[in-house]
Amino acid sequence: MHVEGPRRSVSSGQLSDQPGAMATALAAAMGASDRALLFDVLFAAMGSAVAVLDADGRIVAWNGSAEQVFGYPREQALGQDLFVLLFRPELATSARPLPDEAFTEGGQARSHECKALHRDGSEVPIELTITPAASGAGAARIFLARDLTREKEFVEMFTVSEANFYNVVQRNRSGILVLDAEGVVRFANPVAEQLLARHDEDLWGKELGIPTMDHYVEVNILRDDGSQGMAEMTAAETLWQGQTAYLVMVHDITERKRAEEQVRHLAYHDALTGLPNRVLFHERLAGALRRRRRNRNMVGLLFIDLNGFKEVNDTFGHAAGDLLLQTIGTRLTACLREMDAVARMGGDEFTIILEQIREPEDVERIADKILRVLGETVMLEQVPLSISASIGYAVAPRDGEDAEMLVRRADDAMYAAKTDPGTHIVAYSPDIYRLKPGRAQLERSLRGALFRQEMALHYQPQHRLADGGLVGLEALLRWRHPKLGSIAPAHFIPVLEDTGLILDVGRWVIQRACAQLAEWRAHGLPIVPVAVNVSPRQLADRGFNEIVLGALQEHGLPSSLLRVELAESAVMDDMDSASRALGRLDQAGVALVLDDFGTGYSALGMLRRLPFSGVKIDHSLITAMADNKEDEMLVAGLVAMLHGVNKTVIGEGVETHRQLEKLRACGCDAMQGWLCGPAADVDDTTALLGGPDASRLCEALRRRP
Amino acid sequence: MTDFAITLYVTGSSIAGAQAVANIRAICDAALPDGYRLKVIDVLGDPQAADDAHIVATPTLIRTAPPPQRRVIGDLSDFVKVRSILDLAPPTTSESAP
Numbered sequence: 001m002h003v004e005g006p007r008r009s010v011s012s013g014q015l016s017d018q019p020g021a022m023a024t025a026l027a028a029a030m031g032a033s034d035r036a037l038l039f040d041v042l043f044a045a046m047g048s049a050v051a052v053l054d055a056d057g058r059i060v061a062w063n064g065s066a067e068q069v070f071g072y073p074r075e076q077a078l079g080q081d082l083f084v085l086l087f088r089p090e091l092a093t094s095a096r097p098l099p100d101e102a103f104t105e106g107g108q109a110r111s112h113e114c115k116a117l118h119r120d121g122s123e124v125p126i127e128l129t130i131t132p133a134a135s136g137a138g139a140a141r142i143f144l145a146r147d148l149t150r151e152k153e154f155v156e157m158f159t160v161s162e163a164n165f166y167n168v169v170q171r172n173r174s175g176i177l178v179l180d181a182e183g184v185v186r187f188a189n190p191v192a193e194q195l196l197a198r199h200d201e202d203l204w205g206k207e208l209g210i211p212t213m214d215h216y217v218e219v220n221i222l223r224d225d226g227s228q229g230m231a232e233m234t235a236a237e238t239l240w241q242g243q244t245a246y247l248v249m250v251h252d253i254t255e256r257k258r259a260e261e262q263v264r265h266l267a268y269h270d271a272l273t274g275l276p277n278r279v280l281f282h283e284r285l286a287g288a289l290r291r292r293r294r295n296r297n298m299v300g301l302l303f304i305d306l307n308g309f310k311e312v313n314d315t316f317g318h319a320a321g322d323l324l325l326q327t328i329g330t331r332l333t334a335c336l337r338e339m340d341a342v343a344r345m346g347g348d349e350f351t352i353i354l355e356q357i358r359e360p361e362d363v364e365r366i367a368d369k370i371l372r373v374l375g376e377t378v379m380l381e382q383v384p385l386s387i388s389a390s391i392g393y394a395v396a397p398r399d400g401e402d403a404e405m406l407v408r409r410a411d412d413a414m415y416a417a418k419t420d421p422g423t424h425i426v427a428y429s430p431d432i433y434r435l436k437p438g439r440a441q442l443e444r445s446l447r448g449a450l451f452r453q454e455m456a457l458h459y460q461p462q463h464r465l466a467d468g469g470l471v472g473l474e475a476l477l478r479w480r481h482p483k484l485g486s487i488a489p490a491h492f493i494p495v496l497e498d499t500g501l502i503l504d505v506g507r508w509v510i511q512r513a514c515a516q517l518a519e520w521r522a523h524g525l526p527i528v529p530v531a532v533n534v535s536p537r538q539l540a541d542r543g544f545n546e547i548v549l550g551a552l553q554e555h556g557l558p559s560s561l562l563r564v565e566l567a568e569s570a571v572m573d574d575m576d577s578a579s580r581a582l583g584r585l586d587q588a589g590v591a592l593v594l595d596d597f598g599t600g601y602s603a604l605g606m607l608r609r610l611p612f613s614g615v616k617i618d619h620s621l622i623t624a625m626a627d628n629k630e631d632e633m634l635v636a637g638l639v640a641m642l643h644g645v646n647k648t649v650i651g652e653g654v655e656t657h658r659q660l661e662k663l664r665a666c667g668c669d670a671m672q673g674w675l676c677g678p679a680a681d682v683d684d685t686t687a688l689l690g691g692p693d694a695s696r697l698c699e700a701l702r703r704r705p
Numbered sequence: 706m707t708d709f710a711i712t713l714y715v716t717g718s719s720i721a722g723a724q725a726v727a728n729i730r731a732i733c734d735a736a737l738p739d740g741y742r743l744k745v746i747d748v749l750g751d752p753q754a755a756d757d758a759h760i761v762a763t764p765t766l767i768r769t770a771p772p773p774q775r776r777v778i779g780d781l782s783d784f785v786k787v788r789s790i791l792d793l794a795p796p797t798t799s800e801s802a803p
Binding site: 182183196198203206207208209210211212213214217218219220221222226228231233235 | 715716717719720721722748752755759760761762763764765766767775776777778779780781782783786787790
């Protein structure tokens with residue numbers, strides 16, 4: 001809304017429209033004296049400044065309003081030239097509208113804005129109308145002035161506030177919207193239009209929605225071009241043109257959010273693979289365990305460590321190693337469900353969180369699948385490479401409810417898998433600490449084990465199948481670690497062999513067995529031959545024969561009381577030297593037994609060339625023959641064949657009556673296994689040997705149908 | 706029973722969207738013991754639906770029944786305001802809800 005002069009005053013317009021008509025009406029209605037009185041009353045009551053001028057422009061009448069507007073009392077104004085009194089000379093020229101025609105166009109009074117002078121010298125904006133009081137040139141005129149000071153101030157104020165409005169609203173960096181009570185957009189500044197990516201017609205009059213939020217809300221903007229933006233929105237209830245409305249401010253935070261997201265991604269993800277890192281892993285695990293408690297199902301946690309990754313790095317370089325890690329990351333993600341979370345913990349270690357698991361076996365199956373997928377060939381530097389991994393896992397709630405414990409246990413299980421050659425997947429159980437300490441730790445501990453007297457021999461009885469009689473004992477090496485407890489031979493014997501410690505320990509075993517036999521004999525116990533296990537390393541040792549024969553001699557034992565058990569692999573590598581060493585033992589009367597027959601080469605030529613007196617059929621065949629007719633036939637054939645070349649046949653690892661019956665049916669000579677008695681320590685074995693004859697018989701064999 | 710149907714438009718897993726879903730559920734569960742129909746639309750998954758409804762920003766809630774249609778924008782955390790816009794009685798007087 002703008003105010004621009006000149007303009008027409010309504011009152012003066014009416015006055016000028018019908019000057020004659022009003023006078024005529026007045027003349028008809030009242031007498032002359034009445035008319036004079038009316039004039040005086042009206043003249044005094046006029047809100048506008050009014051002066052009556054004579055033909056020369058001198059003031060002949062001056063009302064109260066004129067006194068107020070221009071500051072001249074009536075006495076001072078009367079008789080003065082109005083144009084000299086109220087206008088500056090230059091203004092007076094423009095204001096003095098002489099001749100009268102300048103003021104009247106076709107009989108109409110014209111009003112215009114100009115500035116008059118107050119008595120105090122200040123300027124007074126007025127709307128000025130000069131009307132002839134009677135027709136004809138030189139007649140008196142009526143000067144009518146409306147004080148525009150307040151109006152001017154108002155307009156001024158309005159103009160200033162409009163500029164303020166423009167600055168505050170239109171040029172504001174925030175988007176500003178006014179919504180009506182229904183949530184319809186009634187106003188939007190340019191920033192709001194830009195931010196919401198909609199122009200006037202797509203925004204003004206459209207329903208955005210009634211804003212409801214506490215203080216502010218981060219909203220997602222759906223731009224017309226399909227892109228996404230983020231805005232911070234605040235809203236306040238207000239009045240707009242007298243109606244309830246909402247003043248809504250929107251701030252563009254798209255870039256800030258993007259930067260935040262980027263920082264967040266960097267902080268929570270591994271830069272190489274793009275997978276979640278250790279930090280995010282811990283967050284995800286905590287969340288998974290919370291959900292688990294609500295849903296009452298299971299969560300599987302897998303720790304995966306690549307085998308031989310260091311060698312890949314060393315051989316192909318770090319760039320290739322990185323590529324391998326990226327490939328592994330992609331494969332892991334691809335073979336899992338969307339809800340499962342893969343993370344890279346650092347180095348070549350990955351973790352997987354499996355949610356909504358029904359039974360621990362599901363985790364084992366997934367671990368199997370992962371192992372298979374990881375094992376698929378990777379091309380590195382044009383070299384096809386197959387990588388294996390060690391996986392350990394724990395399952396909540398079985399192995400723990402809390403994240404820290406679950407992580408430690410899955411990690412320990414992974415470590416157990418890592419330190420156990422040939423084992424790829426290990427489920428957490430308390431046994432892993434007992435059975436599978438780290439190899440380096442084993443090696444350190446083993447070096448002083450003999451000295452600290454941590455080694456012992458246990459003896460497992462061997463019984464004749466025909467009548468259950470005790471025919472021998474197998475000496476088995478046992479190691480009790482002071483902290484870890486019993487360590488399974490399958491774990492420490494390979495370490496003994498790799499480190500060469502087997503030579504010392506092997507010698508001790510032979511010495512110990514002979515010393516024990518001598519002790520039993522000294523106590524008058526009926527003794528049976530004891531078999532000791534000999535490794536390839538021992539057999540290759542030039543002094544092996546002397547150790548065996550020397551031990552027998554030292555304890556004054558006949559050589560028939562000691563038997564030497566050898567695995568096929570012990571003699572296959574260098575059959576000639578094995579043949580020479582074993583030949584001398586055989587000549588000295590030490591019986592040789594071939595161990596684990598049926599698992600390795602089972603080369604019949606070897607049986608002919610080497611002086612074995614007996615053969616032990618491996619427990620895997622014994623287990624298989626109970627359920628499988630073909631395996632049963634195989635064992636029966638082996639026994640017949642071995643008998644044909646004059647060898648004694650022992651079945652080992654016999655655990656059930658069914659296995660025992662099958663073995664007996666095959667014509668096997670003797671057996672060894674849990675069914676008749678586990679390996680026992682010296683005290684128990686001494687008791688067995690010293691007991692009545694009946695107690696030495698195998699219970700299972702005595703209950704023969 | 707008066708049919709009460711609302712559609713909530715959210716974007717992916719935005720925080721405000723998740724809050725809006727939780728808030729409207731809490732409000733409706735308390736005020737409409739006889740049930741209501743709530744449809745949550747992820748505009749990332751169904752941009753056409755957002756376009757059809759002329760959604761400018763999310764979260765936006767539209768009451769489709771009963772008429773007249775009402776539209777609300779924000780995380781709906783001002784329960785009193787949301788109830789008033791959707792003509793839902795506060796939970797304590799739910800039996801006498803109009």
